Amino acid sequence: MTKRKLSMPFWCVANPVGDPFGPSVMDRISSLETCDLLCRARAERLIDFTAAHDDDLVAWDPHHLEDDLDPASPASQTLRALKEKLDAAELPMIMVTCGLHGNPVFRNGGLTNPNPEIRLLAARKVMRTIRIGNSLGAEYLTYWVARDGFECQFAVPWERSYRYLVESLNLAESYAKEQNGSIRHGTIEPKPNEPRGEMFLPTTGHALGLIAQLADPSFWGVNPEILQHEGMTNLTAEVAVAMASHAKKMFFLHLGNQKPGQFDNDLPTLVGMDGVKEIVAVFWLLDRMGWQGHVEFDNHIPRTDTAPGKENSTRIRMDFIRQNVENYRMIEKKSRDIGADPELAKLMAGLWDREPALAKLLSSGDAAGILKAGVDYDRVNGTGLGIARLDQAVTRRLLGM
Numbered sequence: 001m002t003k004r005k006l007s008m009p010f011w012c013v014a015n016p017v018g019d020p021f022g023p024s025v026m027d028r029i030s031s032l033e034t035c036d037l038l039c040r041a042r043a044e045r046l047i048d049f050t051a052a053h054d055d056d057l058v059a060w061d062p063h064h065l066e067d068d069l070d071p072a073s074p075a076s077q078t079l080r081a082l083k084e085k086l087d088a089a090e091l092p093m094i095m096v097t098c099g100l101h102g103n104p105v106f107r108n109g110g111l112t113n114p115n116p117e118i119r120l121l122a123a124r125k126v127m128r129t130i131r132i133g134n135s136l137g138a139e140y141l142t143y144w145v146a147r148d149g150f151e152c153q154f155a156v157p158w159e160r161s162y163r164y165l166v167e168s169l170n171l172a173e174s175y176a177k178e179q180n181g182s183i184r185h186g187t188i189e190p191k192p193n194e195p196r197g198e199m200f201l202p203t204t205g206h207a208l209g210l211i212a213q214l215a216d217p218s219f220w221g222v223n224p225e226i227l228q229h230e231g232m233t234n235l236t237a238e239v240a241v242a243m244a245s246h247a248k249k250m251f252f253l254h255l256g257n258q259k260p261g262q263f264d265n266d267l268p269t270l271v272g273m274d275g276v277k278e279i280v281a282v283f284w285l286l287d288r289m290g291w292q293g294h295v296e297f298d299n300h301i302p303r304t305d306t307a308p309g310k311e312n313s314t315r316i317r318m319d320f321i322r323q324n325v326e327n328y329r330m331i332e333k334k335s336r337d338i339g340a341d342p343e344l345a346k347l348m349a350g351l352w353d354r355e356p357a358l359a360k361l362l363s364s365g366d367a368a369g370i371l372k373a374g375v376d377y378d379r380v381n382g383t384g385l386g387i388a389r390l391d392q393a394v395t396r397r398l399l400g401m
């Protein structure tokens with residue numbers, strides 16, 4: 001099986017890691033400096049792609065909403081310089097996403113903001129992001145739910161909010177098609193809360209449900225963020241990725257580590273107190289399902305591991321990329337070893353592969369045949385399954401014993 005392709009976004013590497021209780025420790029770096037680090041990671045064959053918010057690349061000026069169309073603007077100059085670096089390093093920008101969370105004007109939402117003036121700003125920012133993405137060769141436009149949500153349930157025009165969301169995503173899709181650039185698909189990234197108390201698309205299931213209501217569902221997919229976003233409400237990553245992949249809607253996923261039920265921990269893959277078995281199971285099941293998408297990291301350097309100073313700011317960020325990639329490759333290897341293990345395969349077959357003729361009949365939908373088929377209830381009901389034995393065998397492999 002080939003190694004899965006990996007993407008490391010601009011925002012993960014640039015993040016100087018402040019938190020709500022204290023400012024960042026590490027020095028900030030510019031988009032061009034971030035690009036240089038990502039190009040180094042590409043030269044070391046760590047990553048295959050990168051991704052970015054519009055704001056990670058160039059600042060948004062609400063007084064010049066189409067500055068990217070002026071070749072002499074500072075935004076256009078920076079975008080050209082970034083493209084040169086990315087091209088020279090053979091590092092494709094695979095996804096762009098519109099930042100609708102940072103600028104304070106969007107504090108009550110972007111696409112669903114009850115104020116049409118702010119929805120207009122959001123729409124034109126998304127359109128600019130599509131143009132930026134096309135100029136850099138991106139394939140995907142991601143809509144992350146950001147500040148589309150609420151704290152006070154009586155401050156929401158409920159009968160309109162989902163219509164606003166549908167209209168805005170339809171506009172993004174039709175504008176992307178009209179531009180006829182590199183962007184071929186959109187993805188929705190759900191999240192239950194943070195930065196808002198509640199958000200309008202909390203889970204992968206909600207995103208899949210919304211996609212069915214959009215003008216062109218084939219344009220859209222979902223990129224679950226695991227273990228973080230689903231885990232924040234104690235939902236299970238395996239279910240999210242299996243359902244999205246079964247629906248052929250998961251072009252890529254976001255990867256990091258999360259303690260279930262907490263705020264967004266956003267820790268590097270395998271770093272932190274939880275989730276090793278779960279994350280191995282995710283990639284084991286995605287291999288079984290024949291999932292072909294790529295993995296995009298979405299996490300940040302633990303604040304404990306940051307330090308001020310120019311040299312630290314480069315070294316710590318490169319270590320962060322390396323650690324994420326090493327961790328992911330460990331998971332990939334372990335999940336594939338588990339998938340190829342003959343003893344585990346035998347235990348699984350004992351659970352899944354009984355009575356093949358009967359399984360075929362049930363799949364056929366032949367009602368008459370199903371009504372004629374019989375079951376020995378006492379035999380079936382009288383047999384324990386031995387799932388604990390299978391689980392122990394998996395754990396033994398995880399612990400290397």
Ligand code: XUL
Binds near residue numbers: 053189
């Ligand atoms: C936030 C999050 C975002 C999106 C892109 O939790 O995951 O960074 O991935 O905006």
Ligand code: MN
Binds near residue numbers: 298
């Ligand atoms: Mn994400």
